[in-house]
Amino acid sequence: MLRLYDTATREVRELALREPGKVSIYLCGPTVYGPPHLGHGRATLEYDILRRYLEWTGLEVRLVSNITDIEDKIIERAQREDRPWQDITTKCERVWFEAMDGIDVRRPTDVPHATEYVDQMVEMIGQLVDLGRAYDTEDGIYLSVETVEGYGLLAQQSLDDMRSGGGEREVFGAEFKRHPADFVLWKYSKPGEPSWPSPWGDGRPGWHSECVVMSLDLLGEGFDLHCGGQDLRFPHHENERAQAVALGKRFANHWMHNGFVVDAEGEKMSKSLGNVSNLLDLIDQFDPRAYRMVLLQSHYRSPVKVTQDNVDAAVKSLEGLDAFAARTASVAGGDADVDVLDAFRAAMDDDLDTPRATALMFDTVRRANAALDADDPTAGALVAAALEIADTLGIGVRGVGEVPADAVATAARLDAARTAKDYATADRLRAELQAAGWTVETTKDGTTLRR
């Protein structure tokens, strides 16, 4: 069974399932106001790997991931560009999923939108007000964090400690709040801003409310796993949890957070730094599988450097995998080596140790190649195991694929020329094929072509 680090308990512990055979996961999705960046890519890729692995073990996974389609930054951009805010959200959502398709991240099973849940948010906020845990101000409705037991669990810092030091930071909405950590649940709208009706006045929901309402609606109380980037740990996830606790509801049973994407100097990547911080650019300029490979080779909780060298190395390693797939395309697909698969499972069950799993995969490829070279009958099982691991990790390994008839014919003539020891012709034909973009591999069994 999978053991995962839990941010709430600060230990690696078994991911207990509420319902046997089924996993319920909530992943905080994007706010759609701009193009997806590398950080988005990392989070979605890490949880895509988790999901594929869970499914491979035979579990039924329900993965809910929201789209935040109403938020201050969306409104700001709409005003700046003088166009309807829905224009921005629909366009950005489309681009988002194009990018996800590009890196082969499977769609979540459910994609709720914040704007579809405003009524339920209003209802929830009403309950919090009734309970005396939220209060009205001229600015909006705030949650009183002092009324929440265990506030600071995910921040790993008590409310008292949180601001015990450097208090020089500006506190947003300080003039209205009872406590600096209180956060807005409902924001009253200014003229011209999108708004929805509520018992307290027209406005829009605060960012932290949608995920509570949507996760509880779609997954129900005590769902298995809540995940997202490290940066969401506090305040976003803390504040989600605070609302659920304030309501007296059981929330996520396990909290998972992935590490940051950092630049060459080790500093957290922000939108304004680095020339490939846009995910679409990365997909465009390199093998779209490369980013996944880079991530697989380090642990999901570690910071990851996305640099030219890293990406280049990943691209090269993928080429090796593709060559392996091409070479083994004709190897009969027998049962995968059980020991290898067991080792794979052991690695993944150990807090998703993808570096170990990936090392195992490459090592299995090496062993399979050696067995193939030696005409060893165990080769088939090793080939099957290596390819099964690659598939489970979401690495779309490219084998020979479709080769057009004329290229096949040229390859056949190449082989004929070699048999006749007419090497001048053979070399000419090979150069011809290479010029057409083919990787030509000539072996004693004949010539194979791949892109």
Add this chain to the structure above:
RNA sequence: GGCGGCGUGGCCGAGUGGCUGAGGCAACGGCCUGCAAAGCCGUGUACCCGGGUUCGAUUCCCGGCGCCGCCUCCA
């Protein structure tokens, strides 16, 4: 000021009180090959510094130095 993390070979990046300097990339040597390509085999005297614990520490403890993250924008 509070809380947390990190410092490993040419690069990236795992890991462990001795059995691994995993794995990827790069480099060098060899095998195979008509030549290439692919593949295989081999080559690298590492663990920030100073103490301590120990038969033995890169791994545990203490103290430094350096870097990073969070403390209401953020995946």
